[in-house]
Amino acid sequence: MTNSRTHLTGLFLAISSTLFASNAEAKAHETLIHEEEKEAAFNPAEVIMHHIADSHGWHLFDWNEQPVSIPLPVILYTEEGLVVFSSSEFHHDAEGHHVVEAGGQRFVNIHEKIYYASEEANEHGAYASMDHETHAVSNATPWDISITKNVAALLFSALVILLLFLPAARGYKKNPGVAPSGVAGFVEPLVVFVRDDIAKNNIGPHYKRFVPMLLTMFFFIWINNMLGLVPFFPGGANVTGNIAVTMVLAFITFVVTNVNGNKHYWGHIFWMPGLPVAVKPLLAIVEFIGIFTKPFSLMIRLFANITAGHIIVLSLVSLVFIFETVWVSPASVLLTLFISVLELLVAALQAYIFTLLTALYIGAAMHEEHH
Amino acid sequence: MTGSIAALGAGLAVIGVGIGIGLIGGRAMEAIARQPEATGKIQTNMIIAAALIEGAGLFGIVVALLGN
Amino acid sequence: MGIVTPGFGLIFWTTLTFFILLYLLAKFAWKPILKAVQDREEAINSALKSAEDAKAEMASLQSNNEQLLKQAREEREAMLKEARAMRDKTIADAKGAASEEAAKVLEAARTQIHNEKMAAMTEVKNQVAQLAIDMSERILRAELKDAEAQKAMVDRALQDVKMN
Numbered sequence: 001m002t003n004s005r006t007h008l009t010g011l012f013l014a015i016s017s018t019l020f021a022s023n024a025e026a027k028a029h030e031t032l033i034h035e036e037e038k039e040a041a042f043n044p045a046e047v048i049m050h051h052i053a054d055s056h057g058w059h060l061f062d063w064n065e066q067p068v069s070i071p072l073p074v075i076l077y078t079e080e081g082l083v084v085f086s087s088s089e090f091h092h093d094a095e096g097h098h099v100v101e102a103g104g105q106r107f108v109n110i111h112e113k114i115y116y117a118s119e120e121a122n123e124h125g126a127y128a129s130m131d132h133e134t135h136a137v138s139n140a141t142p143w144d145i146s147i148t149k150n151v152a153a154l155l156f157s158a159l160v161i162l163l164l165f166l167p168a169a170r171g172y173k174k175n176p177g178v179a180p181s182g183v184a185g186f187v188e189p190l191v192v193f194v195r196d197d198i199a200k201n202n203i204g205p206h207y208k209r210f211v212p213m214l215l216t217m218f219f220f221i222w223i224n225n226m227l228g229l230v231p232f233f234p235g236g237a238n239v240t241g242n243i244a245v246t247m248v249l250a251f252i253t254f255v256v257t258n259v260n261g262n263k264h265y266w267g268h269i270f271w272m273p274g275l276p277v278a279v280k281p282l283l284a285i286v287e288f289i290g291i292f293t294k295p296f297s298l299m300i301r302l303f304a305n306i307t308a309g310h311i312i313v314l315s316l317v318s319l320v321f322i323f324e325t326v327w328v329s330p331a332s333v334l335l336t337l338f339i340s341v342l343e344l345l346v347a348a349l350q351a352y353i354f355t356l357l358t359a360l361y362i363g364a365a366m367h368e369e370h371h
Numbered sequence: 372m373t374g375s376i377a378a379l380g381a382g383l384a385v386i387g388v389g390i391g392i393g394l395i396g397g398r399a400m401e402a403i404a405r406q407p408e409a410t411g412k413i414q415t416n417m418i419i420a421a422a423l424i425e426g427a428g429l430f431g432i433v434v435a436l437l438g439n
Numbered sequence: 440m441g442i443v444t445p446g447f448g449l450i451f452w453t454t455l456t457f458f459i460l461l462y463l464l465a466k467f468a469w470k471p472i473l474k475a476v477q478d479r480e481e482a483i484n485s486a487l488k489s490a491e492d493a494k495a496e497m498a499s500l501q502s503n504n505e506q507l508l509k510q511a512r513e514e515r516e517a518m519l520k521e522a523r524a525m526r527d528k529t530i531a532d533a534k535g536a537a538s539e540e541a542a543k544v545l546e547a548a549r550t551q552i553h554n555e556k557m558a559a560m561t562e563v564k565n566q567v568a569q570l571a572i573d574m575s576e577r578i579l580r581a582e583l584k585d586a587e588a589q590k591a592m593v594d595r596a597l598q599d600v601k602m603n
Binding site: 049052053054075143144145146147148150151154155158161162165166168169170172173184187188191192195211212213215216219220242243244245247248249252303307 | 443448449450463469472473475
């Protein structure tokens, strides 16, 4: 009873904020340490965090208490060059117990992060040296450019996008001047929407050059968001809910915005016109920080929204296992359905907001003075 | 229990953001009711304003996460 | 901390994927799609414009027609008016001429009648005079057959002169 109550509390924490992540990690560490004690208990936090986070190997389901996953290539850039091996060589181990020898070097997987393995196992059986208090691993790491689950999902979504748009574009070439049909009929209003409502309205007269970028951004985010909502194999990865992905996208916005900034833009940042000289340097500092906070908020917004969505859906799915009764399932299914539909909206909305704000920032950077 | 103080901070940040976005949404509805022909423009600006406020809240959450 | 720490591998792959995607889509998808959309928009705009032009032309033609019609009507009206005036004038002229002629004829007739009358009168006067002379000759001859009668006559006449 107390057990389920603590789980319930944890669940509400999960629903209320993404902050849950840190809790979950602490719990994941606990499970690492006290694995034997908790073996049988279902830990929703662990499951959710496992889903939210990236991993080597794509876990599909468990069969006879054995995890079944698609092995993915682990690609490491080490001091001795590139090392490639299959993720199946870790044998589903993410606690550092199993050492893989490849390219004359030894590697361990600790929480889906690859380290150079230590010579000896520590007291938890992990081939790594860990801090006793924080459990931080102090081993060195190679540059890890593995095809992880998220990378595989990313490549898959890129394929989906190409398969969606290239045939649509070919249709235009084949029958020019005809009303769009099939995929093109679905794609065209969206393309026109991005061009007119996002690019033209917010960037201004020189919008044309940014349309391809904005279109790619919009559909990249949207398709990835949508695939993340698919609960089984080719979907379900948390690509746009990974901060590395959103960071790259936000960085592109940052670069494009500042490269295209005209002298009014920089003038407004470093020497705001129409203000007393004493205030100007102060404002310059604030505005300068603003250059970075804008893309930073883009990065965090997308990441937090998508991750929170995944956490909520998974929490609701986990209800049955938390209460350990099948009678919860109607509520669980209905709530999951409701949130999933909401997430469909969020998927499109976040793609829209990201692209819209990017266009807005570019537009502000290129705005001509009209005094 | 190190997380609890940070959680408090995140919660506080979310309260502010919730009030802010709520106000935006409410005012946008009023504006749309008053001028239905300007719905498109109001919606766009509403989303932009909400996104900016949300950004501020997300900073709070991230700081809470980092400070955890 | 874990989920807010970006992983190097994913940054690498995302960047790579995004730019390859951007390149491929920009070249093979956005360009043809945007071009087709723009072409269609231009075609629609030009079609609309030409329709508008045709409408304007129609309107101008119609107004032209109306103008022409109005002009024609005015011309006809003017012509009719002229014709009517001409007719009236002709009639008036004819009437004038006719009455003049009639007057002339009348005058001539009258003059002739007068002349004839005068001639007749003269004739009659002459005849009467002749007749009178003849009569008087006869009477005188009869009267003055004897000297006495002639003397009585002269006496009478002398008496008349005395009385005057």
